[in-house]
Amino acid sequence: MGAETPVNALLVLEKEQNTLVVVDPASLSIVARVPVGNNPHEVAVSDDGKTAYISNYGQGNTISRVDLVTQKPLPAIDLGALRAPHGLEFVAGKLYFTAEGAKVVARYDPLTAKIDWVIGTGQDRTHMVIVTKDQKTVLTSNVSSGTVSFIEQGVPAPGRGRADTGARGGPGGANGRGGAPGRGGPGVAQDWEVTNIAVGHGAEGFDLTPDGKQLWVANAGDHTISVVDVASKRVVEELPSTGNANRLKITLDGKYAFVSDLGGKGDVLVIDVASRKPYKTIATGASSEGLLMSPDGSHVYTTLNDKDSVAVIDLKTFAITGQLRTGRGPDGLAWAARK
Numbered sequence: 001m002g003a004e005t006p007v008n009a010l011l012v013l014e015k016e017q018n019t020l021v022v023v024d025p026a027s028l029s030i031v032a033r034v035p036v037g038n039n040p041h042e043v044a045v046s047d048d049g050k051t052a053y054i055s056n057y058g059q060g061n062t063i064s065r066v067d068l069v070t071q072k073p074l075p076a077i078d079l080g081a082l083r084a085p086h087g088l089e090f091v092a093g094k095l096y097f098t099a100e101g102a103k104v105v106a107r108y109d110p111l112t113a114k115i116d117w118v119i120g121t122g123q124d125r126t127h128m129v130i131v132t133k134d135q136k137t138v139l140t141s142n143v144s145s146g147t148v149s150f151i152e153q154g155v156p157a158p159g160r161g162r163a164d165t166g167a168r169g170g171p172g173g174a175n176g177r178g179g180a181p182g183r184g185g186p187g188v189a190q191d192w193e194v195t196n197i198a199v200g201h202g203a204e205g206f207d208l209t210p211d212g213k214q215l216w217v218a219n220a221g222d223h224t225i226s227v228v229d230v231a232s233k234r235v236v237e238e239l240p241s242t243g244n245a246n247r248l249k250i251t252l253d254g255k256y257a258f259v260s261d262l263g264g265k266g267d268v269l270v271i272d273v274a275s276r277k278p279y280k281t282i283a284t285g286a287s288s289e290g291l292l293m294s295p296d297g298s299h300v301y302t303t304l305n306d307k308d309s310v311a312v313i314d315l316k317t318f319a320i321t322g323q324l325r326t327g328r329g330p331d332g333l334a335w336a337a338r339k
Contacts, residue, residue, distance in 0.1 A: 003024075003031040003032070004031070005022050005031060005032065005068050005069060005071060005336070005338070006024045006025075006026070006031070007049075007337070007338045008025060008295075008335070008336070008337050008338075009022050009023060009024065009025070009031075009049075009068065009335070009336040009338075010022075010023040010024075010025045010292075010301065010310075010333070010334075010335060010336075011023070011043050011045065011052055011068075011333065011334040011335070011336055012303065012310055012324075012326055012330050012332075012333055013036075013040045013041065013042070013043050013054065013290075013330065013331050013332040013333075014033075014040075014326055014327040014328060014329055014330055014331075015039055015040050015041060015057075015329040015330075015331045015332075016327070016328035016329030017327040017328050017329065018035060018036055018037065018038055018039070018040060019033045019034060019035055019036060019040075019327060020033070020034045020035075020036050020040070020043065020052060020054060020064075020066050021033055021326060021327070021330075022034070022068065022071065022336075023310075023324060025294070028312070028322050028323075028324045030324070030326075032071040033327075034066045034071055034072065034073055035073055036054045036056070036064040036066065036073065037054065037056035037060060037062050037063075037064040037076055038056050038058065038060055039056055039057045039058040039060065040054045040055065040056055040057070040064065040331075040332065041055050041056075041057040041086055041331055041332055042054070042055045042057075042086060042087055042088045042331075042332040043055075043088065043332045043333070043334040044088035044089055044090040044095065044334055045068075045090060045334050045335065045336045045337075046090055046110070047090065047092070047093060047339070048338065048339045049068065049336045049337045049338035049339055050067065050068055050069055050336075050338060051065060051066065051067060051068065051074070051110075052065065052066040052068055052334065052336065053065055053077075053088055053090065053095050054066065054088075054332075055085040055086050055087070055088050055097060055332075056076075056085065057084060057085065057086050058084060059083065059084065059101075060083070060084070060085070061078065061079040061080065061081070061082060061083045061084075061085070061099075061101075062076040062077060062078060062079060062085075063076060063077040063079065063085055063088075063095070063097065063108070064076050064077075065077065068336055068338070069338075077108060077113075079099065079106075079115070080115075081102060082099035082101070082102045082104060082106055082115070082118070083099060083100075083101030083102060084099055084100035084101035084102075085097050085098065085099050085100075086098050086099075086100055086127050086128070087126075087127055087128035087129035087140070087141075088129070089129050089130060089131050091131045091135060092135060093109075093110070093111070094107050094108065094109050094110070094116075095107065095108040095110065096129050096131055096138065097129065098126045098127060098128065098129050098140055099126070100125050100126055100127065102120075103120055103121055103122060103123060103124070103126050104118050104119060104120045104121065104126065105118075105119050105121065105126060105129055105138055105140050105149075105151060106118040106119075119138070119151050119192055119194065120194075121140060121142060121149045121151075121194060121196065122194070122196070123140075123142035123144075123145040123147050123149060123196055124142060124143070124144035124145045125142055125143035125144040125145070126140050126141075126142050126149070127140070127141050127142065127143045127204055128140065128141045128204065128205060128206060130206070130207070130208060132208070132212060133212065136152065136153040137150060137151065137152050137153070138151040139151070139206070139208070139215065141199075141203045141204055141205070141206050141217060142196070142203065143202055143203060143204050143220075145196070145203075146198060146199060146200055146201045146202065146203050146219070146221070147196045147197055147198055147199060147203065148196070148197050148199055148203060148206065148215065148217055148228065149194055149195070149196050149197075150193075150194070150195040150196075150197065150233055151192060151193070151194050152192065152193050152194075152195070153191075153192060154191035154192060154193050195233055197228060197233055197234070197235065198235075199217045199219060199226035199228065199235060200217070200219025200221065200222035200224045200226055200238070201219055201220075201221030201222045202219050202220035202221030202222065202244075203217050203218070203219050203220075203226070204218055204219075204220055204245075204246060204247070205217075205218040205245070205246055205247035205248040205249075205259075205260070205291070206218065206248055207248050207249050207250045207257070208230070208250070209250055209254050209273065210250070210252065210253070210254040211254065212230060213229070213230055213231065214227055214228065214229060214230060214273075215227075215228040215230055216228075216248055216250060216257050216273075217248070218241065218245035218246060218247065218248040218259055219241070219245060220244040220245050220246055220262070223240065223241050223242070223243065223244070223245060224238050224239060224240060224241055224245070225238070225239040225240075225241045225245060225248065225257070225259065225271070226238055226239075227239065227276065237276060239271065239276055241259055241269060242259075242261060242265065242267060242269050242281070243261035243262075243263070243265050243266075243267065243269075244261055244262050244263045245259050245260075245261065245269075246259075246260045246261065246262035246263075246288075246289055247259070247260040247262075247289065247290060247291040248260075248291070249291040249292070249293055249300070250273065251293060251297060251300075251315065252293060252297035253297060254273055255272070255273055255274070256270050256271065256272060256273060256279060257270070257271040257273055258270055258291055258300055258302075258313075259271065260288035260289055260290070260291050260302055261287065261288050262287055262288065262289050262305065263287055265283075266283075266284045266285060266286045266287045266288050266304070266306075267281045267282060267283050267284060267288070268281070268282040268284060268288050268291075268300075268302055268313070269281055269282075270282065270318060280318050282313060282318060282319070282320065284302065284304055284307075284311055284320065285304075285307065286304035286305070286306050286307035286309070287304065287305045287306045287307075288302045288303070288304055288305075288311075289302070289303045289304075289305045289330075289331055290302060290303040290330070290331050290332050290333040291333070292333035292334065292335060294335065295335055295337060297315065298314070298315055298316075299312055299313060299314060299315060299321075300312075300313040300315060301313075301333055303326075303330040303331055303332075303333060304330070305329060305330060305331065308325065308326050308327060308328055308329070308330060309323050309324060309325050309326055309330065310323065310324040310326060310330055310333070311323050312324070
Protein backbone atom coordinates (compact mmCIF):
# COMPACT_ATOMS: atom_id res chain seq x y z
CA MET A 1 0.00 0.00 0.00
CA GLY A 2 1.29 3.47 -0.90
CA ALA A 3 -0.19 6.61 0.59
CA GLU A 4 -3.09 6.14 2.99
CA THR A 5 -6.63 6.66 1.78
CA PRO A 6 -7.69 10.15 2.91
CA VAL A 7 -10.67 10.49 5.22
CA ASN A 8 -12.48 12.15 2.33
CA ALA A 9 -11.60 10.44 -0.93
CA LEU A 10 -12.71 10.74 -4.54
CA LEU A 11 -13.18 7.38 -6.28
CA VAL A 12 -12.85 7.00 -10.05
CA LEU A 13 -13.39 3.88 -12.15
CA GLU A 14 -11.08 3.20 -15.10
CA LYS A 15 -13.37 0.90 -17.01
CA GLU A 16 -10.89 0.03 -19.77
CA GLN A 17 -8.24 -0.94 -17.21
CA ASN A 18 -10.59 -2.66 -14.72
CA THR A 19 -9.34 -0.59 -11.82
CA LEU A 20 -10.62 1.64 -9.05
CA VAL A 21 -8.60 4.80 -8.46
CA VAL A 22 -8.47 6.39 -5.00
CA VAL A 23 -7.83 10.13 -5.22
CA ASP A 24 -6.97 12.78 -2.65
CA PRO A 25 -9.37 15.56 -3.70
CA ALA A 26 -7.36 18.25 -1.92
CA SER A 27 -4.25 17.68 -4.03
CA LEU A 28 -5.89 15.89 -6.99
CA SER A 29 -3.29 13.16 -6.63
CA ILE A 30 -3.80 9.42 -7.04
CA VAL A 31 -2.99 7.55 -3.84
CA ALA A 32 -3.91 4.02 -4.94
CA ARG A 33 -5.11 1.82 -7.79
CA VAL A 34 -7.01 -1.35 -6.96
CA PRO A 35 -7.95 -4.09 -9.47
CA VAL A 36 -11.67 -4.84 -9.77
CA GLY A 37 -13.86 -6.96 -12.05
CA ASN A 38 -14.32 -6.76 -15.79
CA ASN A 39 -15.89 -3.63 -17.34
CA PRO A 40 -16.57 -1.64 -14.14
CA HIS A 41 -19.12 1.14 -14.67
CA GLU A 42 -20.56 2.47 -11.40
CA VAL A 43 -19.29 2.68 -7.82
CA ALA A 44 -21.03 3.20 -4.47
CA VAL A 45 -19.63 3.43 -0.94
CA SER A 46 -20.79 1.97 2.37
CA ASP A 47 -22.18 4.30 5.01
CA ASP A 48 -18.94 4.19 7.01
CA GLY A 49 -16.86 5.06 3.96
CA LYS A 50 -14.68 1.95 4.28
CA THR A 51 -15.96 -0.30 1.47
CA ALA A 52 -16.49 0.45 -2.23
CA TYR A 53 -18.88 -1.58 -4.38
CA ILE A 54 -18.35 -1.69 -8.14
CA SER A 55 -20.78 -3.00 -10.76
CA ASN A 56 -19.14 -5.22 -13.39
CA TYR A 57 -21.28 -4.42 -16.41
CA GLY A 58 -21.77 -6.30 -19.67
CA GLN A 59 -22.46 -10.03 -19.51
CA GLY A 60 -21.13 -10.45 -15.99
CA ASN A 61 -23.01 -11.22 -12.80
CA THR A 62 -20.73 -9.86 -10.08
CA ILE A 63 -20.27 -6.77 -7.98
CA SER A 64 -16.69 -6.15 -6.91
CA ARG A 65 -15.77 -4.94 -3.44
CA VAL A 66 -12.73 -2.97 -2.31
CA ASP A 67 -11.48 -2.33 1.23
CA LEU A 68 -10.66 1.38 1.05
CA VAL A 69 -8.60 1.29 4.26
CA THR A 70 -6.21 -1.48 3.17
CA GLN A 71 -6.68 -0.60 -0.54
CA LYS A 72 -7.18 -4.26 -1.41
CA PRO A 73 -9.93 -6.13 -3.29
CA LEU A 74 -12.39 -8.20 -1.29
CA PRO A 75 -14.26 -11.28 -2.61
CA ALA A 76 -16.80 -10.27 -5.25
CA ILE A 77 -20.56 -10.65 -4.76
CA ASP A 78 -22.02 -13.41 -6.96
CA LEU A 79 -25.41 -12.26 -8.25
CA GLY A 80 -26.41 -15.60 -9.75
CA ALA A 81 -29.03 -15.11 -12.46
CA LEU A 82 -29.07 -11.31 -12.02
CA ARG A 83 -26.80 -10.42 -14.91
CA ALA A 84 -25.42 -7.11 -16.19
CA PRO A 85 -25.43 -5.09 -12.95
CA HIS A 86 -25.09 -1.35 -13.43
CA GLY A 87 -26.64 1.33 -11.19
CA LEU A 88 -25.69 1.29 -7.51
CA GLU A 89 -26.75 3.14 -4.38
CA PHE A 90 -25.84 2.35 -0.79
CA VAL A 91 -28.57 3.35 1.69
CA ALA A 92 -29.06 2.54 5.38
CA GLY A 93 -26.58 -0.32 5.44
CA LYS A 94 -27.70 -2.00 2.21
CA LEU A 95 -26.66 -1.92 -1.42
CA TYR A 96 -29.31 -1.35 -4.09
CA PHE A 97 -28.44 -2.27 -7.67
CA THR A 98 -29.95 -2.71 -11.10
CA ALA A 99 -29.45 -5.80 -13.24
CA GLU A 100 -30.21 -5.12 -16.90
CA GLY A 101 -30.03 -8.77 -17.92
CA ALA A 102 -32.86 -9.64 -15.53
CA LYS A 103 -34.78 -6.34 -15.81
CA VAL A 104 -34.80 -5.88 -12.05
CA VAL A 105 -33.78 -3.75 -9.13
CA ALA A 106 -32.42 -5.71 -6.17
CA ARG A 107 -30.83 -5.20 -2.77
CA TYR A 108 -27.83 -6.84 -1.12
CA ASP A 109 -27.37 -7.03 2.65
CA PRO A 110 -23.66 -7.05 3.61
CA LEU A 111 -24.45 -8.36 7.10
CA THR A 112 -26.11 -11.55 5.84
CA ALA A 113 -24.20 -11.63 2.53
CA LYS A 114 -27.51 -12.24 0.74
CA ILE A 115 -29.77 -10.57 -1.80
CA ASP A 116 -32.88 -9.93 0.27
CA TRP A 117 -35.15 -8.05 -2.14
CA VAL A 118 -35.82 -8.18 -5.90
CA ILE A 119 -38.43 -6.32 -7.95
CA GLY A 120 -38.88 -6.62 -11.72
CA THR A 121 -39.57 -3.57 -13.87
CA GLY A 122 -40.57 -5.35 -17.08
CA GLN A 123 -38.53 -2.71 -18.91
CA ASP A 124 -35.48 -2.91 -21.13
CA ARG A 125 -32.05 -1.88 -19.79
CA THR A 126 -33.00 -1.02 -16.21
CA HIS A 127 -29.93 1.16 -15.72
CA MET A 128 -29.62 3.68 -12.88
CA VAL A 129 -31.18 3.68 -9.40
CA ILE A 130 -32.14 6.20 -6.72
CA VAL A 131 -33.68 5.45 -3.32
CA THR A 132 -35.71 8.22 -1.69
CA LYS A 133 -34.78 9.51 1.76
CA ASP A 134 -37.70 7.71 3.44
CA GLN A 135 -36.72 4.47 1.64
CA LYS A 136 -40.31 3.98 0.50
CA THR A 137 -39.66 4.61 -3.19
CA VAL A 138 -37.01 3.24 -5.52
CA LEU A 139 -36.57 4.95 -8.89
CA THR A 140 -34.95 3.49 -11.97
CA SER A 141 -34.29 4.64 -15.52
CA ASN A 142 -34.86 2.18 -18.34
CA VAL A 143 -32.72 3.18 -21.31
CA SER A 144 -34.12 1.15 -24.20
CA SER A 145 -37.74 1.43 -23.06
CA GLY A 146 -37.48 5.19 -22.62
CA THR A 147 -39.14 5.05 -19.21
CA VAL A 148 -38.57 5.59 -15.52
CA SER A 149 -39.98 3.17 -12.95
CA PHE A 150 -41.49 4.24 -9.64
CA ILE A 151 -41.28 1.27 -7.27
CA GLU A 152 -43.34 2.24 -4.25
CA GLN A 153 -44.08 0.66 -0.92
CA GLY A 154 -47.82 0.15 -0.66
CA VAL A 155 -50.20 -0.42 2.20
CA PRO A 156 -49.74 -3.44 4.49
CA ALA A 157 -51.10 -6.60 2.90
CA PRO A 158 -53.56 -8.28 5.32
CA GLY A 159 -53.33 -11.94 6.13
CA ARG A 160 -49.62 -12.36 5.48
CA GLY A 161 -47.48 -13.71 8.23
CA ARG A 162 -43.77 -14.01 8.73
CA ALA A 163 -43.39 -16.67 6.07
CA ASP A 164 -44.22 -14.15 3.36
CA THR A 165 -40.70 -13.08 2.40
CA GLY A 166 -38.75 -12.43 -0.75
CA ALA A 167 -39.73 -10.09 -3.56
CA ARG A 168 -42.36 -8.30 -1.56
CA GLY A 169 -39.84 -7.18 1.03
CA GLY A 170 -38.20 -3.85 0.41
CA PRO A 171 -36.34 -0.81 1.56
CA GLY A 172 -38.66 -0.19 4.49
CA GLY A 173 -38.33 -3.63 6.03
CA ALA A 174 -36.33 -6.79 6.34
CA ASN A 175 -37.31 -10.20 5.01
CA GLY A 176 -40.50 -8.97 3.41
CA ARG A 177 -41.87 -7.18 6.46
CA GLY A 178 -42.64 -3.50 6.76
CA GLY A 179 -41.16 -1.01 9.19
CA ALA A 180 -37.67 0.33 9.64
CA PRO A 181 -34.79 -1.70 8.22
CA GLY A 182 -34.29 -4.80 10.33
CA ARG A 183 -37.29 -3.99 12.54
CA GLY A 184 -40.23 -5.37 10.60
CA GLY A 185 -43.63 -5.46 12.24
CA PRO A 186 -44.83 -8.98 13.09
CA GLY A 187 -47.37 -10.55 10.79
CA VAL A 188 -47.44 -7.65 8.31
CA ALA A 189 -46.05 -7.71 4.76
CA GLN A 190 -45.79 -4.89 2.28
CA ASP A 191 -47.03 -4.86 -1.29
CA TRP A 192 -44.86 -3.05 -3.83
CA GLU A 193 -46.28 -1.27 -6.85
CA VAL A 194 -44.34 -0.55 -10.05
CA THR A 195 -45.42 2.38 -12.22
CA ASN A 196 -43.57 2.91 -15.50
CA ILE A 197 -43.66 6.43 -16.94
CA ALA A 198 -42.73 7.26 -20.53
CA VAL A 199 -40.04 9.92 -20.74
CA GLY A 200 -37.66 10.06 -23.72
CA HIS A 201 -35.57 7.71 -25.83
CA GLY A 202 -32.34 6.70 -24.15
CA ALA A 203 -33.44 7.76 -20.66
CA GLU A 204 -30.37 7.22 -18.52
CA GLY A 205 -28.95 9.71 -16.03
CA PHE A 206 -31.45 11.23 -13.60
CA ASP A 207 -31.70 12.99 -10.26
CA LEU A 208 -34.24 14.16 -7.71
CA THR A 209 -34.47 17.77 -6.63
CA PRO A 210 -33.46 18.13 -2.95
CA ASP A 211 -37.09 18.60 -1.90
CA GLY A 212 -38.00 15.32 -3.63
CA LYS A 213 -40.74 16.95 -5.68
CA GLN A 214 -39.23 16.66 -9.15
CA LEU A 215 -37.29 13.99 -11.02
CA TRP A 216 -35.11 15.28 -13.86
CA VAL A 217 -34.26 12.68 -16.54
CA ALA A 218 -31.61 12.98 -19.28
CA ASN A 219 -32.74 11.40 -22.56
CA ALA A 220 -29.66 10.78 -24.72
CA GLY A 221 -31.63 9.54 -27.73
CA ASP A 222 -33.93 12.54 -27.91
CA HIS A 223 -31.40 15.15 -26.70
CA THR A 224 -33.97 16.24 -24.13
CA ILE A 225 -34.55 16.41 -20.41
CA SER A 226 -37.86 15.28 -18.92
CA VAL A 227 -39.08 17.02 -15.78
CA VAL A 228 -41.32 14.62 -13.86
CA ASP A 229 -43.67 15.71 -11.07
CA VAL A 230 -43.14 13.02 -8.43
CA ALA A 231 -46.53 13.37 -6.73
CA SER A 232 -48.56 12.92 -9.93
CA LYS A 233 -45.96 10.78 -11.75
CA ARG A 234 -46.38 12.92 -14.85
CA VAL A 235 -43.93 14.61 -17.20
CA VAL A 236 -44.66 18.31 -16.77
CA GLU A 237 -42.09 19.65 -19.22
CA GLU A 238 -39.58 18.54 -21.85
CA LEU A 239 -36.45 20.68 -22.07
CA PRO A 240 -33.94 20.74 -24.93
CA SER A 241 -30.47 19.42 -24.16
CA THR A 242 -27.30 19.71 -26.16
CA GLY A 243 -25.61 16.58 -27.46
CA ASN A 244 -26.10 13.13 -25.97
CA ALA A 245 -27.39 13.82 -22.46
CA ASN A 246 -25.83 11.01 -20.45
CA ARG A 247 -25.70 11.89 -16.75
CA LEU A 248 -27.64 14.50 -14.80
CA LYS A 249 -26.96 15.80 -11.30
CA ILE A 250 -28.66 18.59 -9.37
CA THR A 251 -26.65 20.80 -7.03
CA LEU A 252 -27.20 20.33 -3.30
CA ASP A 253 -28.98 23.68 -3.04
CA GLY A 254 -31.36 22.65 -5.83
CA LYS A 255 -30.54 25.66 -8.01
CA TYR A 256 -28.80 24.05 -10.98
CA ALA A 257 -28.89 20.84 -12.99
CA PHE A 258 -25.65 19.67 -14.62
CA VAL A 259 -25.91 17.49 -17.72
CA SER A 260 -22.94 15.64 -19.24
CA ASP A 261 -22.56 15.01 -22.97
CA LEU A 262 -21.23 11.59 -23.98
CA GLY A 263 -20.10 11.32 -27.57
CA GLY A 264 -21.10 14.83 -28.59
CA LYS A 265 -19.22 18.08 -28.13
CA GLY A 266 -18.53 17.13 -24.55
CA ASP A 267 -19.80 20.41 -23.16
CA VAL A 268 -21.45 20.26 -19.75
CA LEU A 269 -24.81 21.98 -19.83
CA VAL A 270 -25.98 23.87 -16.73
CA ILE A 271 -29.71 24.54 -16.38
CA ASP A 272 -31.41 26.89 -13.91
CA VAL A 273 -33.84 24.60 -12.12
CA ALA A 274 -36.36 27.30 -11.12
CA SER A 275 -36.69 28.85 -14.59
CA ARG A 276 -35.85 25.60 -16.45
CA LYS A 277 -33.71 27.67 -18.81
CA PRO A 278 -30.09 27.10 -19.85
CA TYR A 279 -27.76 28.97 -17.51
CA LYS A 280 -24.32 28.18 -18.85
CA THR A 281 -22.36 25.82 -21.08
CA ILE A 282 -18.98 24.66 -19.80
CA ALA A 283 -16.58 23.56 -22.55
CA THR A 284 -14.58 20.49 -21.50
CA GLY A 285 -12.81 19.73 -24.76
CA ALA A 286 -13.73 16.06 -24.51
CA SER A 287 -16.66 13.70 -24.13
CA SER A 288 -18.05 14.13 -20.60
CA GLU A 289 -19.63 11.21 -18.81
CA GLY A 290 -19.82 10.63 -15.05
CA LEU A 291 -20.94 13.46 -12.76
CA LEU A 292 -20.49 13.85 -9.00
CA MET A 293 -21.28 16.67 -6.57
CA SER A 294 -18.85 17.11 -3.69
CA PRO A 295 -20.56 16.67 -0.29
CA ASP A 296 -19.90 20.30 0.66
CA GLY A 297 -21.54 21.53 -2.54
CA SER A 298 -18.46 23.43 -3.69
CA HIS A 299 -17.42 21.44 -6.76
CA VAL A 300 -18.67 19.19 -9.52
CA TYR A 301 -16.50 16.39 -10.90
CA THR A 302 -16.96 15.00 -14.39
CA THR A 303 -15.06 12.23 -16.15
CA LEU A 304 -13.73 13.05 -19.62
CA ASN A 305 -13.80 9.60 -21.16
CA ASP A 306 -11.81 10.17 -24.35
CA LYS A 307 -9.34 12.49 -22.61
CA ASP A 308 -8.61 10.02 -19.78
CA SER A 309 -9.09 12.61 -17.09
CA VAL A 310 -11.43 14.07 -14.49
CA ALA A 311 -12.33 17.76 -14.62
CA VAL A 312 -13.12 19.77 -11.49
CA ILE A 313 -15.73 22.52 -11.85
CA ASP A 314 -15.96 25.28 -9.25
CA LEU A 315 -19.59 25.98 -8.36
CA LYS A 316 -18.89 29.63 -7.56
CA THR A 317 -17.36 30.47 -10.93
CA PHE A 318 -18.73 27.59 -13.07
CA ALA A 319 -15.22 27.23 -14.47
CA ILE A 320 -12.91 24.23 -14.68
CA THR A 321 -10.31 24.83 -11.97
CA GLY A 322 -8.48 21.51 -11.97
CA GLN A 323 -7.92 18.32 -13.91
CA LEU A 324 -6.73 14.89 -12.88
CA ARG A 325 -5.06 12.57 -15.37
CA THR A 326 -6.35 9.00 -15.05
CA GLY A 327 -5.93 5.73 -16.89
CA ARG A 328 -8.05 4.63 -19.83
CA GLY A 329 -11.82 5.11 -19.85
CA PRO A 330 -12.73 6.95 -16.64
CA ASP A 331 -16.44 6.63 -15.95
CA GLY A 332 -18.17 6.11 -12.59
CA LEU A 333 -17.46 8.44 -9.67
CA ALA A 334 -18.18 8.30 -5.94
CA TRP A 335 -17.22 10.01 -2.72
CA ALA A 336 -15.94 8.07 0.28
CA ALA A 337 -16.20 9.84 3.65
CA ARG A 338 -14.71 7.55 6.29
CA LYS A 339 -16.35 7.56 9.72
